[in-house]
Amino acid sequence: MRIVIVDESHLRATIVEEGLMEAGYRDIILVPPAAGYVAEIERLAPDVVIFDLGSPTRDTLEEMLAVSRSLARPIAMFVDKSDDDMIGAAIDAGVSAYVVDGLRKERVKPILDLAVRRFNAFSRLQNELHDAKTALSERRVIERAKLLLMSSRSLDESEAYALLRSTAMRQNRRIVDVAEAIVTASELLEGKQ
């Protein structure tokens, strides 16, 4: 069974490919949705197309599937009529699958399930990465605010942090917000803007 993965994100496509390989699928081709990719899919004649819903070219793909004379069998979006929830989960995850006519449901469902899980895992990873980056930059802001307090108020490090913390508690704000205010104020006063 030939599976083509169309995804704007090469990283995510690789993650899906890896999962499919682990599950024993061997004939997997990644096709980025760049100019002319629809003709490429037509040439590859896949049995299953895993498609990223974030690509605006989905209407172009469906048109090719509707008019292509070179595909041996028609390809339609995979819809398991008994399981709207699964299609819902796929749309939520941002993925859909087109399959050739006659391919049995039992053979397609595990592929789509796997793609959905991998798409979801990918967006979780992205969120974690985003959170990690935010946490890192927050720590930097707090460090900088501590240094400013230490030099301007002649405090040691733990006193500076205690001052930040008590101010935050008194004003019902997060420490990083107080720290950010200090850094911004100091930059303004130093004319760094």
Added chain:
Amino acid sequence: MTPLTIAFLPLTDCAVLAAAKEKGFAAENGLDLQLVRDVSWATARDRLIYGQVQCAQMLAPLAVAVSLGLGQHPAALAAPFKLSVNGNAVTFSRRLAAMLEMDAGERVRDPAATAQALATVLRTLPAKPVFAVVHRFSSHALALRYWLSSAGIDPDADIVLRVLPPSFMSDALGRGEIDAFTAGEPWNSVSVASGNGEIVALGSRIWESGPEKVLAMRQDWADANAEVVDRLLQALDRAAAWCQDDRNHAELAAILSSNSYVGCPAELIASALSGQIRLVPGEPSVEERNFLLLHRHASNFPWRSQALWIYSQLARWDYLEPSADAEAAASHVFRSDIYRRALAGGATPLPGASLKLEGSLSGEWPVASDTGKLSLGPDRFFDGEVFDPSAVGDYVQRFKAQA
């Protein structure tokens, strides 16, 4: 507050949905509106059919096609409110536009002559030019087919038709991958602003009152949630009136320009709203009063005759086998009954009829309504044809006989 999610695409004619949310019309009607931005019609369609959203902005012909089971998967849809009328254009590459050897203003004023000029050009071209449309079941594609065939051009044989996302059109034109495209705004204006293309035809000059986007919902959902549907239509009616008012166009263009909606400079959005269309790079704009209608002339009213016109074109181009059942099903997609129920007694006058002759009004025309203050706008087709919704078969045959 009733939560309600609606899918939309980043186009100028998502204006009424955006205003309903951003200007508080939905909230005033007890609706907590969540707008979900999609980038393909297929995905908006799937979200709607599989219940990820309750409603979707949709190409009027796509709503009819999905209900008739054409394309990917059938589902009975209801369209009780038109979100826009007109608003499309046809843009040619500068090279193809020059070959028409016509004045830019004359091209849009006289679509018949322009189609004839193109027919002449086609006979001299070594290869068929590539025309891009946004979807086979789009008002744009149907209007393009209607227009070209008037000059004897067979859209399925004399040109190559391709489907491309509207946001790709201008670049594809610039790279020479396509020779022409038809799309909604802002994408024609984007192409002119980038110097890649010239607008040679306006949708509003091919059919002066062409249904464009509708608010679509699943018919079973609409039946089970009548009270919510009514509140939504009341909110959209007020939002549409706000959008149509010239005084609000600057604010509306600013709202739509943000990345959560269209994501394009406000001045390129404002031109469609105010009907000031730049046809050729560097030239002054021309005024086209009915370029895009969001409320005026009862433009939100879902005339069943317009759903039937769409059906007639789907039959004309052999997308479906004509039958009395299919004709009735198509007519039933445009739910003028729900529109009346929701907006009875409101500020917007309701037409007395639900079907009309399409293409018979040459100017503003007072018609019977519940308040007696309704005037419809001009609705002619450029070729002077009149569509009688009680004789769809004859109408289709007339075109087929010409082909």
